[in-house]
Amino acid sequence: MSSPSASLAVWTSSWLAGISAPDDVIDAMAEWAPMHLVVAADETTALLTGLSWPDPRADGIAAVLTSIRAQIPGPSVDAVIELLLPTAGAVEDLPPRTEFARAAIGAGQAVVLGRAGTSGLAFVPTVEGPDVMRWTAFSTPVKDHYTRDFTLGEAEYAMRDAVRGAAEALGSMQSLPTRAEHGDARTRIGEELAELMRHRYPVDTPERALRVLESADRVSAILSVARSSAPTEAPTAGAALAREELIRPLWAAVRAARLSAIAAGVASSVPRR
Incomplete structure (x- = not known):
């Protein structure tokens, strides 16, 4: 959660x-x-x-x-x-x-x-x-x-692409020099996911919504690690802009997917128009 x-x-x-x-x-x-x-x-x-x-x-x-x-x-x-x-x-x-x-x-x-x-x-x-x-x-x-930017089906599809995009972002940012050692990226992603997954969902939450939420959490964890792995100061203003443009649409996709999945979870319990 x-x-x-x-x-x-x-x-x-x-x-x-x-x-x-x-x-x-x-x-x-x-x-x-x-x-x-x-x-x-x-x-x-x-x-x-x-x-x-x-x-x-x-x-x-x-x-x-x-x-x-x-x-x-x-x-x-x-x-x-x-x-x-x-x-x-x-x-x-x-x-x-x-x-x-x-x-x-x-x-x-x-x-x-x-x-x-x-x-x-x-x-x-x-x-x-x-x-x-x-x-x-x-x-x-x-x-x-x-x-709603996505239907639940669109959110599931978008999260498949976002997982790949987040992994590419992590690889790109880790290729840049940093001033501090943050530890193994895989371990840190696992820690981020464990924190998100300790929060439970109700038993009536639809399986598809759960899949979307789990994928969104994975993308969020990768992006969080990528952000902390990147240099605090990019070599140039252009590099800083490129870095931001790389991750901004991924964060937007995570947000839209979460909104759609939670709405689906709510609708499964409380009838909606």
Whole structure:
């Protein structure tokens, strides 16, 4: 699992469908941090949700689930559970010039929950310390449709190409001189993958979605190792630009694949339009 928001999205949808128990969700989220603080972003959201404001409380994921249940009482064609992974040049699903948008961009992730075409909730996680994660709840409009660059089938195909491209990027960057010894690349890729794979998925996650997510994790691990293996300063500005142009589309493909796969996992539990 690549992010706390992805975990919250798939486990919440499984719970709302009655496939997973609340304790399953809490246990899965505990893998990210043993303590979860929850706070409303403003007084209006606090009144709507019953969450604390302005100071967070150690109410844990149980408080998040209570707020979500109020927004989505159960499976419905109008239910929306949407993972967002905003990044530079890809913020189209965020309400512009809002505190939620700024927080989501800063975190690089968020989950939007509610009923399509109404006002719902968005949760943005931030790391407060080695054992503490903070979730901030925002009131936000819930869209009928969210941006998808890939279908699940297209994402699976794109990840096959991306694995090859990431391996080529790693080989290219490792051929450049570096100032520090980072260790064996294969070992470090394995360590990156092990960290991503320690987070579980619900039993109802479709096999194809799991394949896409596993491939995306592999590409992400290779790119992370490639980036740390590259020189901190490229020999020329042109070389630095070429290096960035080599890996940028691969990261974009990973992001798009993860969004499509998580959406497929959510749709398998909660009916979607």
